[in-house]
Amino acid sequence: MILTDFPVLTTALEAAVRAPSPHNTQPWFFELGRGVVEVHLDEDRVLEVCDPDGREARLACGAALLNIELAIAAAGWFPDTDLMPDLSRPSLLARVEIGDRHRPGTEELRLAAAIPRRYSNRRPFTDQPVPTPVRNAVRQAARVEDARLVLVDEAGHLEAAATLIRRADHLQTQNEAFQTEMRAWTGTHDRDDGVPAFAGGPRSAGGLLPVRHFHESVAPRPYEQDPVVAVLTTSDDGPVARLRAGRAMQRVLLTATTEGLSASFYSQPMEIPSARAELRALLGGNDYPQTLFRLGYGFPGVPTPRRPLEAVVREKAS
Numbered sequence: 001m002i003l004t005d006f007p008v009l010t011t012a013l014e015a016a017v018r019a020p021s022p023h024n025t026q027p028w029f030f031e032l033g034r035g036v037v038e039v040h041l042d043e044d045r046v047l048e049v050c051d052p053d054g055r056e057a058r059l060a061c062g063a064a065l066l067n068i069e070l071a072i073a074a075a076g077w078f079p080d081t082d083l084m085p086d087l088s089r090p091s092l093l094a095r096v097e098i099g100d101r102h103r104p105g106t107e108e109l110r111l112a113a114a115i116p117r118r119y120s121n122r123r124p125f126t127d128q129p130v131p132t133p134v135r136n137a138v139r140q141a142a143r144v145e146d147a148r149l150v151l152v153d154e155a156g157h158l159e160a161a162a163t164l165i166r167r168a169d170h171l172q173t174q175n176e177a178f179q180t181e182m183r184a185w186t187g188t189h190d191r192d193d194g195v196p197a198f199a200g201g202p203r204s205a206g207g208l209l210p211v212r213h214f215h216e217s218v219a220p221r222p223y224e225q226d227p228v229v230a231v232l233t234t235s236d237d238g239p240v241a242r243l244r245a246g247r248a249m250q251r252v253l254l255t256a257t258t259e260g261l262s263a264s265f266y267s268q269p270m271e272i273p274s275a276r277a278e279l280r281a282l283l284g285g286n287d288y289p290q291t292l293f294r295l296g297y298g299f300p301g302v303p304t305p306r307r308p309l310e311a312v313v314r315e316k317a318s
């Protein structure tokens, strides 16, 4: 239990660590001051092979930041955030101060309540279609954070995106360094980071999208016929844009959770620069794809572990 003069910050930190992160690396640490929390990138936890420039780690920290802001807002305070407040310390990603009293809106309360219920669901979804109002709600969630969520359903685009994912997946399967790094973080037991075996999905029996293989899974199973593939894009691709993209990613995932949707990531084309460029061109060539996931109605799963707050929170030197 982390003790502070501001109990809302403990709640906010408990929310922060529930954010998704590549291979559940949890690439963050937090510094606590009086009524203020800082979000830092933990460079030692950036995946060297899969994420050499830390783009995905920044997305994860952006997601943790949104969780902090929502938890503070839901507790009745205004979160006063500065992104990258000190450019001489690029791993200090954000500073959030507890501001004035604030009456939380319904949306803030719903999203904050969804934080502990969100998790990646890599198993097959049902074939129940995702209705238009729900598609609009997840798109709108991205717009709130100045990003765009493209649901890849134009004729031919889904097949083209799926081909890109399969090709990138194949390249990563052949890449020994990538495989070694992935094995070090996945299929684990008795750890509070990494992806446990129970969180993996079965191999896909002839499906459109390749599941990332975290462990030698059971027999292949069919996945949904018509997956809803979503690509989150931003108009810029600098460090602040990536942080904001992480916020947008998390707002979309939490909105999906409130709508009863499951999600699982397919980052293979994001992790190979040529594939990311091809995906960008496929989507019109203007915006930068930041993350890709499928959405649908799944069966309940189990959340994955996190490191305790004691391991990720430090007191800020005054």
Ligand SMILES: Cc1cc2nc3c(=O)[nH]c(=O)nc-3n(C[C@H](O)[C@H](O)[C@H](O)COP(=O)(O)O)c2cc1C
Residues within 6 Å of the ligand: 018, 019, 020, 021, 022, 023, 024, 025, 056, 057, 059, 060, 118, 119, 120, 121, 122, 194, 195, 212, 264, 265, 266, 267, 268, 291, 303, 304
């Ligand atoms: C930027 C990013 C990329 C990810 N890429 C993948 C991926 O390609 N395949 C996958 O199965 N999970 C992927 N994940 C999901 C993480 O493995 C997952 O968030 C982490 O294990 C924590 O589990 P949880 O999402 O269930 O809380 C990604 C997560 C993030 C934030």
